[in-house]
Amino acid sequence: MFAIEVENLTKKFDGFTAVDSVSFTITSGEIFGLLGPNGAGKTTAISMLSTLLRPTSGSARVNGFEITKHEGDVRKSIGVVFQDQSLDEELTAYENMDFHARLYRIPRDVRQQKIAELLRLVELDEKKDNLVKTFSGGMRRRLEIARGLLHEPNVLFLDEPTLGLDPQTRNHLWAYIEQMNKEKGITIILTTHYMDEADRLCDRVAIIDKGKIIALDTPEKLKEELGGDVITIKASERDRLYEQLKALSWVIHVESHDGYVTINLQNAERHVAELARLSATNGIDIESLSIRKPTLEDVFLHYTGRTMREEEASSKDQMRLMHRLHRR
């Protein structure tokens, strides 16, 4: 049973293609991640799936309902936590929940009880009568997640759920998300540009770049495909080193990027000595060398030739973050 089926979904804005013929399916009960840098098209994809934006072409079904034809049914069956806050700050936590419950026509007799239950789940029951404007970023996020669950959706969309939150709050939120998925069997589709988040939470990850899905699998498999290990070398003449490395048989993939050379290989510890010898005979100074297990960041690098961090400096994201911090 598929919770979401997407076929050739495309969205163009004035000639710019934000989402480019994307296809994937998500099984019920899965936590599915869209991982990619800012501007990759994640939010646009979510907006289309949650019926806020009409696709230019292609189709998608959410809980079996066509997103362009049965908007009402789609909306009833999904919960959405947007990237930017969507709470009414002038209302209390309880009132925000109550507003949502009424909008989704949750019967009066179960409304109060459900709200109380969910506020307890996200540990906000003691603050329920406080105005949201007094809440911290993490509390707001938790409230939004609780609100998204209020009408018992089959699918929950989380757009950058932990953007701008401190590590402790992030860990806390991750635990909630996993708990909801396990206990209530809710299918979760989340977008993120934090690779650790995708790695920790997601059953499967679609890596998205420039509107296209460039890889889709479980985090483990995505990393395995790179070989077992990654060696990162900082060296002055990295272009020459890069050329040398390309010729070696045990190098699965090598990439030269922002000051580093990254090698994907198996059994790295057996080849370090050879690497050192190779650079010594060629007169290349190695400043530093590290061996580690591959991360999803390496997967992204492998497929795009860029690191996701390089994309990070996007001004829009900075502004958004500032805005959010400012609001706290």
Place this chain on the structure above:
Amino acid sequence: MDIVYTIWLRNMKRYLRSKSRIIGSLGMPLFFLLVLGFGLNSVVRIPGGAGEDYTGFIVPGIVAMSVLFTSVFSGIQIIWDKQFGFLKETLVAPVSRLEIMLGQTMGGATTACIQGLIILVLSLFMGLNVTSALGLLIAAAFMVLIGLSFTAFGIAIASKMEDMHGFQLIMNFVIFPIFGLSGALFPIDSLPSWLRSLTLLDPLTYGVEGIRYGLAGTSQVHPFVGFVVLVGFTMFMLVAGAALFKKISV
């Protein structure tokens, strides 16, 4: 209807909670009432007004003003909801945009009428005599119509505006002329005929004259004509506002 009520309820809660907004938006009408009412009372004679003084004359105009400003402002508040993200929460819910728009309109109209009533009550202390309950009801009906039509007007504008930057423009070039051209501060019968026909194009004129008929018993537009025109305008604004709000994107 329950959705319309839900959105209305949110508007009410926000309104009652923002004391500074209530006080703030009373400021200008009160200022007008005091300065013009007391300042010009001894100087100005209303032609044809049977012994009516200027304070009594402008009270309906100031009431209409406060309903007008509050309602347009309430409608335009949609932009805030857009900027602060709350609009998304409503738009992604399984409710129609018409319901959202109507709820917002009802909410805006209610707050606007409350503001108008506050001015009305304060005017009682300035010498306003309300003689008949029916008159008060008539005045209230016109206030409701002004509230509904201009909240819808605000929503229509907000649906087209990206952010609050255009707000000053709208205030200065749309709302103030609408207020100024209505017979709020002067009797329209004493205007040159070309200007008089211009005031008759202003929907607020009919609202002001209707309220004046209710409160003072005299008006320069027949209250029934005023009522029909204002109902028509309200209908038009509701349809236009709903149509534009339907196309709003976040």
